[in-house]
Amino acid sequence: MSEKLLYQQAGHVVTLTLNAPETRNVITDRDMMDAVAEGFERAEADQSVRCIVLTGAGKAFSSGGNLRHMKDKTSIFGGTTLDVRDGYRSGIQRMVRTVWNCEVPIIAAVNGPAFGAGCDLTAFCDIRIASTTAVFAENFVRVGIISGDGGAWVWPRQIGLSRAAEMLFTGEPIDAQTALEWGLVSSVVEPDELMEKAYALAERIAYNPPRQLRLSKRLLRQAMTARLDDILELSAIYQGACHQTDDHAEAVDALLEKRDASFSGQ
Known part of the structure; x- marks a missing residue:
C-alpha cells in the first residue's frame, strides 16, 4: 500500500x-x-x-x-x-x-x-x-x-x-x-x-457484534433507494440469519445476566 x-x-x-x-x-x-x-x-x-x-x-x-x-x-x-x-x-x-x-x-x-x-x-x-x-x-x-x-x-x-x-x-x-x-x-x-x-x-x-453491524449498514444503504416492501423482505432474511448466530445468543444472555457481552463474529 x-x-x-x-x-x-x-x-x-x-x-x-x-x-x-x-x-x-x-x-x-x-x-x-x-x-x-x-x-x-x-x-x-x-x-x-x-x-x-x-x-x-x-x-x-x-x-x-x-x-x-x-x-x-x-x-x-x-x-x-x-x-x-x-x-x-x-x-x-x-x-x-x-x-x-x-x-x-x-x-x-x-x-x-x-x-x-x-x-x-x-x-x-x-x-x-x-x-x-x-x-x-x-x-x-x-x-x-x-x-x-x-x-x-x-x-x-x-x-x-x-x-x-x-x-x-x-x-x-x-x-x-x-x-x-x-x-x-x-x-x-x-x-x-x-x-x-x-x-x-x-x-x-x-462493542457490537461485527456481522450484525455490517448487515445493519447494508440495510441502511439498500433502504436509500429501495421500496419499503423490498426492505422488509430483506430485513426478514437478514433477521433469520442473525437469529442463528452465536453472537445473538451471547447478546441475549448478557442482557439477562446483566453483564457486558463478548462477541466472536460467529
Whole structure:
C-alpha cells in the first residue's frame, strides 16, 4: 500500500489517514486514489474490523483535486474526453464506490478543510465529526468543472436537495457550525479533542457484534433507494440469519445476566 495512506489497527478499530500533508492531502493523485480504495477493501475483508475512522494528516482533511494536474492536463485530467472518462471511472469513482459499498461503519474525523473531491469523500462516509477548524466546500464550479465523483447523487441524500443545490451552485464553503446545523456532521469539537471523540464513538460501535453491524449498514444503504416492501423482505432474511448466530445468543444472555457481552463474529 502507498505511503499516502496510513493503515493502523487497534483492537476492532482501523484508522485510515490520508498522508500527503505537503499537498493538503490532494486526493486525485493515482497512488492516493488506489491506496484509499485498497485500504477500505483491506478493512472490509478483515472480519475483526468493526469500525473505520478516516482522517487527514496535517492541517487539512483533503484539498480535493490536484490543481497542478488540472492545469497541465495530466493524471486523470489528461487526454481525450474518453481518456478522462476512463480515468475518472478507474480512479476517483472507483474510490468512492469502494467507500460507499464498504460494509464496515465509517466515521470521518474531519480535521480541517475538505474541498471538492475531499468534501465528497466525507459525504460517502456514514458519520462525520468535525473539528472547529473544518470547512466543507463543493467548490467544483469555482474551478470550472462539476463533481465527477458522485457529489450530485450523495449530497441531496445527506443534507436535502435545497442545501445540496446551494453548495454545488455557489461553490462557497460552510464552516463546521453550519455543517452541524445542516445535519452534515454529528458533532463539532476542538481540534485537540477530535480523535478522542472519534475513537470514543468508534469503540461504542465496535462493542457490537461485527456481522450484525455490517448487515445493519447494508440495510441502511439498500433502504436509500429501495421500496419499503423490498426492505422488509430483506430485513426478514437478514433477521433469520442473525437469529442463528452465536453472537445473538451471547447478546441475549448478557442482557439477562446483566453483564457486558463478548462477541466472536460467529
